[in-house]
Amino acid sequence: MMEAGYKLGGRYRVIRPVGEGGMANVYLAQDLILNREVAIKVLRLDLQNDPDTIRRFQREELAATELVHPNIVAVYDVGEDNGLQYIVMEYVSGTDLKRYIADHYPISYAEVVRMMTEILAAVQQAHSHGIIHRDLKPQNILVAPSGHLKITDFGIAVALSENSITQTNSMLGSVHYLSPEQARGSIATKQSDIYSLGIILYEMLTGKVPFEGETAVSIALKHFQNEIPSVRKLDPNIPQALENVILRATAKEPAERYASVGAMTADLKTTLSPLRVGEPKFISQISNEETKILPSLSAEQFNATAPVTATADAAKTTAKAAATTAATSLQTQKKRRPRLWPLLVILVVVILAAVGGFIAYDQLQPVAVPNVAGMTQQKAEAALISKQFKVGTATKHSDDQVKAGRVIKTTPAKGSQHKRQTVVKLQISTGQPQYALKDYTDQNYATVAAKLKKAGFKVKQTTVISRNYAADRVVDQSISAGQQVVAKGKKITLTVSVGANGFSLLDMTNWSQASVQEYASSMGFDLKLKYDYSTAVQTGTVMSQTPKAGTAVPHDAKVTVVLSRGGQDTN
Structure with a gap:
């Protein structure tokens, strides 16, 4: 270290x-x-x-x-x-995909598709340069704070490709994503990376890997002996088209997997489309034929014959034994075919009719519109598609309670029962309603103030002496005309004219009552006298005034002056 x-x-x-x-x-x-x-x-x-x-x-x-x-x-x-x-x-700050899955599971299907598309784009770029990763796993995929993904460790895995998984416990993390051919010791190919990508997609959708075991060998055995568990059994809402991407990518035989990462990407991008609803489950054609009866290997046999590198001779022997067994089985079936095939045909027809009837019945059953209120538009659309609804045109409305960009409601409403493929429209919030301010210059202050207060503004008034505007007319506004703002609780100041004959009120603090009355008489304003106790201000002199000193007022303004009574007598 x-x-x-x-x-x-x-x-x-x-x-x-x-x-x-x-x-x-x-x-x-x-x-x-x-x-x-x-x-x-x-x-x-x-x-x-x-x-x-x-x-x-x-x-x-x-x-x-x-x-x-x-x-x-x-x-x-x-x-x-x-x-x-x-x-x-x-250097990429953030976390790796393994931790991200643990912290954020369940991840919406749309987000899984987006993240997986980025992973596939990186692998496709490497494959186009002839570079095979060989050790694709969530621990080697970094998730930046922005949500974008970056793959690391291209090339470093090959330096350990000749180390058997039985030689170190460090491979226990990698073997969860190891292709069957790599587990047998064969050379990794582009299809091996595709297998690992299928396992990563499985984990993103389910929160766990398909195969667990106490040792790397036991897990490797499951990769080429056991079928990948169905993700739809864990989450029935996962579209069949999305599960099919996993099943095809993780086919035991490389020939049945996607021919390229580009082909896998193209298939993945359409998995949430309503056009693929009702798609049949992907079934391996090779694994269903006679070659599927390969004898199972125990962990001891696996270690003894191939720590992870099965020899070519062992592979040939296994294939020969499988072919012999298959031929014997086929001959037996041919001998019995004249007596059994009519019954088999009838049985298949009955089963297909029953399955078809069930599917048709199931498709006709109404489905409840999911509650997507508060979700982002992307997540809401994915939720509706997963329930086999079609997504209609989204409309936008302001809303005091719902954050901008989130769903307010659906039409039809949440919880209502409708047939599959029914169009559901989303109403998306633009946030709190905004008020478009006008030019209030030369308009009556009282009228403008009342209108703005009704809209939710907090209106403040300042005054100014003006020769251009009559008294009580708006001269200026603190928020310019044309701006759109959320009115609720917003402060706006209106500057109001007191006319050309107005004056600035003097500071009358400590003036005597006689001086105040003389000042009011000379200027013509309406004086109102009030009295209060004060030990700090001399008896009979001004303690405070309203409006305050310096305020522009008209000559007929109403001015209130508070005079001191002196200290309050407590006896």
Whole structure:
């Protein structure tokens, strides 16, 4: 473990460790030349002494530097420092997909499709450069705070491809996503990556991996002996089209999987479409034929014959035994066919009729419109599609209670029963209603103020002496005309004219009553006197005034002055 402050390769200063893996330790470091944060993976110490591993490690990572894609973690540099092999990569803050699934499950189907599409785009880019990942798993997929995904560790997996899963517990995480051919020891191909992608999609939809076991070997055995469990048994709302992507990607035989990642992407993108409702379940054609009767292997037989690398001779022997058994089975079936086939035909017709009738009956049964109020439009549409409704045109309305961009209600209403494929329209909130301010210049203040208060504004008045505007007319407004604002609780100040003959009220503090009365008489304003106790202000002098000093008022203004009575006598 490298200490903080250590300078790797004379250029990268280690800040802190950020993770440990089966193959490498990861550190956050500062690139002292380009002044940026980077992630550095240092190959595990027990692998540093293997020349073949080091050579493959360097060769594959140098090839990975050619991969430039927004969904692939960029590899900046590969180097060695005092015998330590390291890779310098783009630093992505956030978490890995494994933790993201644990923290956010269940994830909406639409979001799963979006995230999976980004993963597929990255793998497609690598495949187009002839690079196979070989170790695709959620731990190698980073989720940035923005929600975008980036795949890491292109190339590093091949450096360990010759290490048996029985040799280290570090492979226990990877074996959950290992293709059957890799588990047998065959060379990984693009279809092997596609198998791993299918398992990742399975986990994103269910929150767990399809096969568990106490050892890597027991899990590997399940990958090529057991069928992938149905995700729709765990969540019946998952569209059959979406499950079919998993089933095809994880077919036991590579030939039955998608021909390319691009083909898988094209299929995935339409899985939530109403046009694919009622799609039949994908059934492997190869696994249903006679070759499916391959004898099962125990964990002991698996370890004895192929730790993960089954030999070519063993494979041929197994295939020969399977072919012999299949031929015997086929001959037996042919002998019995004249007596059994009419019954079988009748039985199949009855079953198909029953299944067809059930499906037709099920399709005619009404379905309750789900409650999608408060959801984003994307999540609401996915929820409706999952219930086999069609999504109609969305309309927008202001709403005080519902956040902008969220669903207010549906038409038909939530909970109402309707046939499948019924069109459901969404009403989307634009947030609180906004008020379009007009130009109130030269309008009567009282009229304007009443209108704005009714809309929800808090109106404040200031006055000014003006030769251009008559008394009580609006001269200016604090919010310009044409602006649209949420009126509720919004403050607006209107500047109002007191006319050309107005004046600024003097500060009468500490004036005597006689002086105040003389001032009122000379200026012509309506004076109102009030009295209050005060130990701070001399008896008979002004304590306060309304309006306050400096306020522009008309000559006939109403002015209130409070005079001191002196200290209150408590006796």
